[in-house]
Amino acid sequence: MRTVSAAETAPTLHPWLVHASGLRVRAGRHLAVDGLDLALPTGVHGLLGPNGAGKTTLMRALSTVVEPAGGTLTLLGKPVDGRADLREVRRGLGYLPQQFGFYPRFTVREFVEYLAWLKEMPKAAIPDAVQRAIDRVGLTDRAGHRMKTLSGGMLRRAGIAQAIVNDPDLLLLDEPTVGLDPEQRLDFRDLLRDLGTDSCVLVSTHLVEDVVAACSDVVLMNEGKLVFHGTPDDLVARGGDADAGDSPAERGYSALLRKHREGA
Numbered sequence: 150m151r152t153v154s155a156a157e158t159a160p161t162l163h164p165w166l167v168h169a170s171g172l173r174v175r176a177g178r179h180l181a182v183d184g185l186d187l188a189l190p191t192g193v194h195g196l197l198g199p200n201g202a203g204k205t206t207l208m209r210a211l212s213t214v215v216e217p218a219g220g221t222l223t224l225l226g227k228p229v230d231g232r233a234d235l236r237e238v239r240r241g242l243g244y245l246p247q248q249f250g251f252y253p254r255f256t257v258r259e260f261v262e263y264l265a266w267l268k269e270m271p272k273a274a275i276p277d278a279v280q281r282a283i284d285r286v287g288l289t290d291r292a293g294h295r296m297k298t299l300s301g302g303m304l305r306r307a308g309i310a311q312a313i314v315n316d317p318d319l320l321l322l323d324e325p326t327v328g329l330d331p332e333q334r335l336d337f338r339d340l341l342r343d344l345g346t347d348s349c350v351l352v353s354t355h356l357v358e359d360v361v362a363a364c365s366d367v368v369l370m371n372e373g374k375l376v377f378h379g380t381p382d383d384l385v386a387r388g389g390d391a392d393a394g395d396s397p398a399e400r401g402y403s404a405l406l407r408k409h410r411e412g413a
């Protein structure tokens with residue numbers, strides 16, 4: 150009998166929950182992500198970039214909705230390519246698309262339950278997980294209301310609830326704060342910080358201040374390429390008085406984009 154070493158039985162440790170190298174992703178015929186190198190550990194990562202930078206396309210690739218056109222992509226330690234069985238990766242994912250579909254007559258609880266079922270959660274765990282997700286986004290008193298009766302901000306919160314119902318290791322939120330009122334945005338920042346303590350959260354937004362307040366690091370894209378990856382303090386340090394923006398972080402954002410465009 151062969152002796153099995155400890156190294157062979159140890160769980161595979163992968164500090165990077167997302168690892169992309171030379172990643173290329175198409176949106177229609179356009180190469181919207183063009184040779185991206187990115188490694189993300191546990192934490193809250195803010196994804197910034199002007200309109201058309203490729204943020205949504207990157208999110209779609211990380212959520213396994215679109216297959217990369219080139220480069221390599223590893224999610225939760227599993228390579229993602231045309232041959233991979235993605236079911237296990239998908240069980241560990243949460244994704245809030247910019248626009249998401251739902252049955253308007255479903256209640257909030259039915260909507261979140263339905264997504265939990267699609268994510269192949271164990272049946273017995275679903276009711277408690279659904280209630281917790283609804284509570285975490287502040288929709289407890291709306292759980293029995295039909296989706297079609299919710300305001301825009303409430304709908305987005307229902308979308309966040311379905312994304313987190315399975316306690317995902319990788320959570321992808323595409324513009325989750327659109328439609329949230331100022332109070333809800335502050336609550337959402339707290340939720341983000343909480344979620345980022347034991348999972349990898351990538352959140353795209355146009356609100357630079359949200360990133361500074363709630364994210365451990367900032368990923369800045371432009372025209373499909375990575376412009377900057379660093380801490381919010383690093384971002385702030387890049388800005389000067391002459392750069393456009395209402396805050397130090399916005400001036401850092403503008404300075405980085407300007408330099409990237411000048412170098413292009």
Ligand SMILES: Nc1ncnc2c1ncn2[C@@H]1O[C@H](COP(=O)(O)OP(=O)(O)OP(=O)(O)O)[C@@H](O)[C@H]1O
Nearest residue numbers: 176177178179181199200201202203204205206207
């Ligand atoms: N279906 C499509 N066909 C062709 N081009 C597309 C398609 N979808 C997106 N694009 C293009 O790909 C690029 C990246 O789009 P993407 O939606 O990923 O950017 P984004 O950073 O999310 O932008 P926004 O901040 O406006 O949401 C843009 O130039 C866009 O015009």
